[in-house]
Each structure stands twice: as C-alpha cells, then as structure tokens.
Amino acid sequence: MPRPVKPKLVQEAPRAAYFKPRGIPINQLKEIILKIEELEALRLVDLEGMYQEDAAKEMGISRQTIQRMLGEARAKVIDALFAGKALRIEGGSYILQEGTGRYRCGRCGDTVPAEYGRRRQGWKCPTCDEKGEE
Numbered sequence: 001m002p003r004p005v006k007p008k009l010v011q012e013a014p015r016a017a018y019f020k021p022r023g024i025p026i027n028q029l030k031e032i033i034l035k036i037e038e039l040e041a042l043r044l045v046d047l048e049g050m051y052q053e054d055a056a057k058e059m060g061i062s063r064q065t066i067q068r069m070l071g072e073a074r075a076k077v078i079d080a081l082f083a084g085k086a087l088r089i090e091g092g093s094y095i096l097q098e099g100t101g102r103y104r105c106g107r108c109g110d111t112v113p114a115e116y117g118r119r120r121q122g123w124k125c126p127t128c129d130e131k132g133e134e
C-alpha cells in the first residue's frame with residue numbers, strides 16, 4: 001500500500017498555469033507537469049530566498065521532503081527551458097491558503113476548516129479523507 005501523501009500548505013496560487021515554447025510544432029511538443037506545491041517550494045526558497053528549513057515549516061512538511069521536492073521541481077523547470085518543452089502547472093496534494101484563516105483543498109476544492117491550516121503538521125482534507133482518497 002502506498003504511503004499516504006500529506007497535503008502541503010500553499011500560500012499563493014500561480015498567476016498562469018501553462019507555458020509553451022515558441023516555434024515548436026504542437027505534434028513535437030512534450031509537456032512537463034509541475035505540481036502546485038513544487039512551484040510553491042521554488043517560490044519560497046528560490047524566489048523569496050527562504051531557508052529550506054523555514055520554507056518547509058511554512059508548507060507543513062519536513063526538511064527532507066522540501067529538499068526532494070526542490071530537486072525534482074528544479075530539474076523539471078530546467079528540462080522544460082533547455083529542451084523546449086511545455087510546462088503545465090497543476091495538481092498535487094495541497095491546501096491553498098485563501099486569505100487569513102481560510103483554506104481550500106487543492107484536490108476537491110472544498111473549504112477546509114481553519115484548524116487544518118494552523119495545525120500544519122499532519123492535517124488532511126476532511127472531504128477527501130471521507131472519500132478515502134489520499
């Protein structure tokens with residue numbers, strides 16, 4: 001049985017979700033999927049300049065997890081830029097912060113009680129949990 005995936009807290013959703021290189025015919029275009037929480041990890045560490053440890057706390061995950069996510073996310077972005085692949089930003093397992101004390105599940109779109117966002121470690125979406133999805 002696969003280990004349950006813990007949702008990561010995401011403070012900001014990206015403004016655009018699809019990037020396509022110019023000059024590559026559609027039938028030759030390859031696509032890379034970058035998860036919402038992978039972009040958030042890149043944003044916190046590489047754009048905001050946070051230490052991995054602090055960014056991990058912000059997202060409610062361990063230092064090891066953010067380190068692995070950063071490695072994968074950086075490799076995906078470089079692959080897209082260098083090889084001329086399209087980048088689609090979507091999916092993953094995350095809870096989106098929608099202002100103070102308001103959270104939304106990235107999978108089902110349901111509003112999540114505030115304590116799920118505050119508790120950080122070990123929270124899950126009640127709706128997805130009920131459905132048995134992880």
Ligand SMILES: [Zn+2]
Nearest residue numbers: 105108125128
């Ligand atoms: Zn959910």
